[in-house]
Amino acid sequence: MKAFLVLDNGTIFEGESFGYETESVGEIVFNTSMAGYQEILTDPSYCNQIITLTYPMIGNYGIHPDNMESSKIQASGLIVKEYVDLPSNFKSEKTLSQFLKEYKIPAIQGIDTRKLTRFIRTNGSPNGGIFVASEYSPSFLEKVKSFPGIINADLAKVVTTSSKYIFGTHTGKKFKLAVYDYGVKTNILRLLDANGFAVTVYPAKTPSEEIMKEGTDAFFLSNGPGDPAPLDYAIASTQKIMEKRYPLFGICLGHQIIGLSLGKKTEKMKFGHRGGNQPVKNLETGQVEITSQNHGFAVIDDQKQDEPISFLNLNDHTVEGILKSGYPLLTVQYHPESAPGPNDSRYLFQKFYDLVEKTKKVKTYDRIYTTPRQNFRTSRWQRFFHRGFGQRRLESRNGRSFSSKKFFRHWLWFELLRDCEKNRATLKER
Template identity: 40%
Template sequence: MSSAILVLEDGTVFEGDAYGAVGETFGEAVFSTGMTGYQETLTDPSYHRQVVAMTAPHVGNTGWNDEDDESSKIWVAGYVVRDPARRPSNWRSTRSLEAELDRQGIVGISGIDTRALTRHLRERGAMKAGISSLHADPATLLAKVREQAPMTGANLLADVSVKENYVIPAKGARRYTVAALDLGIKSNTPRRMAERGIEVHVLPAGSSIEDVLAVNPDAVFLSNGPGDPATADTQVELTRAVLDRNIPLFGICLGNQILGRALGFGTYKLKYGHRGINQPVMDRTTGKVEVTAHNHGFAVDAPLEGVAETPYGRVEVSHVCLNDNVVEGLRLLDRPAFSVQYHPEAAAGPHDADYLFDRLVELIEGARNNA
């Protein structure tokens, strides 16, 4: 087994074993608190250009299959685990996690103290990092790490978005049509809509309002995605055009941040972000607390209390994270639009927030009744 090193931007070094492909890689070091669902995490386009450390000590136990991918490839820049499974043990597994990482050229490291790494990132914040199983000189790798572009200011949508439209048909009779802007959409999102009779037209990230209207949608959906929402000016303008026409709109993750910007709110980078499948969020409209799946390093800067006046009417913060009071959702009171910062489509669970797709249906029905 080859040795490997992980070097953080601040000069911290971790020594371990090569895991996955042998090579060198760079990205933003972040941690995910999920104990399951690593295949969905790895294939989530929102993790593009990030080196993901798993806080769960045992990773790879269920191997890899061909059904659970959330996109066409692994998107993480690098992968960090403490104690990888020696062999997978699951009836759906067709190969090991390490074999798939190697097949797709994903450089990783194992055998390091991921708890220490996680505590370091919580204290110092997410930062640039590099993994190398080619060279063992930390100084050389550190110099390369510091040359990398930061996540702040990064526009990555062209890297992850579909190039041409495609359609996911409704299951059973088609009741509605939704135009989904692909900013890094996960496979389970249109699947959850299709189960509710929605035909989903997935459009490229750079689509215009004319492209959206050509679909004759009952609603517009803004997907999750990577990078800094402050760079998504094209998508913000599209969102404003949708709001101007009173077309129902639902956004998640990056889509929540884009809606926030369209309403006039700012966005900011969190110290270390929310990533994992065990984040507590309160739905203020019902008072219920949901356990939710997250993957975001940026957040919307909107007032937590009261109702804000915007060019599109009154807006309130509908969901809030109970760990740190970060805005986790927005709801327009005078137009048919809402968004959440987390992932109601989380294929690996939890499914507490699945009801939000029913809210989308209710929004469409309400707009039809008011037409």
């Protein structure tokens, strides 16, 4: 069956349909990944976008359920040079064509994807549409021009979960993590769970105060589609989280929301970053990581001394991560979970766990060892603790020095509290 790709400037590409026979409009973008088309199609960040895959041959390894990044195809359409309908993969359970038809997504092959990609790089990402029909109709262009675009569109509310849910297991986990779902990928949740977090996922508009009342040790802001600017509810919640000094990790859209919460601005990129070969420099270590990316908006560097850039894109020098002086914060514009893409940056999930653990230790230490009394007299053991554990002082009852027995008791108490979340209650029961 014939199919037509129509751009908003009137450009027409004729090809052949291999998806569901329908029509769809959206923003036309390109992804340079050589593999991972199933993960790309099911990534919620592609909501309202039609994906052009620059690698010429697509479909040769079929579809497998384990490669899903959400419960369905999130993209509005697919454009390829050549579709392969005979996959060669022992894990394959269906063809790409069957997969697209199952979720009623149109797709077109036989397009000069190199020409289309060069057009997008030169002119920016246009609006466009895929239309399955025996012949072209002028109404196709009218439908494309009626598409409002993704600027100032709140797409997070389209892809977010309708209710909170627990991911993985909470048994034996030390820290509770609240994940804001703005379009979270499944592999992000897998890696958070695998790195020791008790993960609970919340709808995008859940007030942060409500989550704090339920109890959490840290917050995670997920990836998601579209423009971060209209997400006022997310920005307000993030500012309240930062006021309470909860450890915070943001990826992609989550990184942009944190940037807006800090007073920075975002901008629409000409054609964005989409692919698995984006070089990013870690400005703290000087190391270069090859990253997977999928975004069309970026945070603008405002040169604030207390909010330095932590990661920088080496292709166009856009901001890939920001820090906040004195705050337990980790943000990246790219996707450390890959899926698809390289695994260079997966260490960030463990780094965030270590950051949460360090923050919780400091809070526990403050609560137990910082004296509220003003009449404080320094003892030999207090000076020992001051040197060994930083700017903290032990209270000496009646101003006397601790005996060896008292010192050991307090040391043991500290060790137990450091490694057990509910140790105070446990000690009282004993």
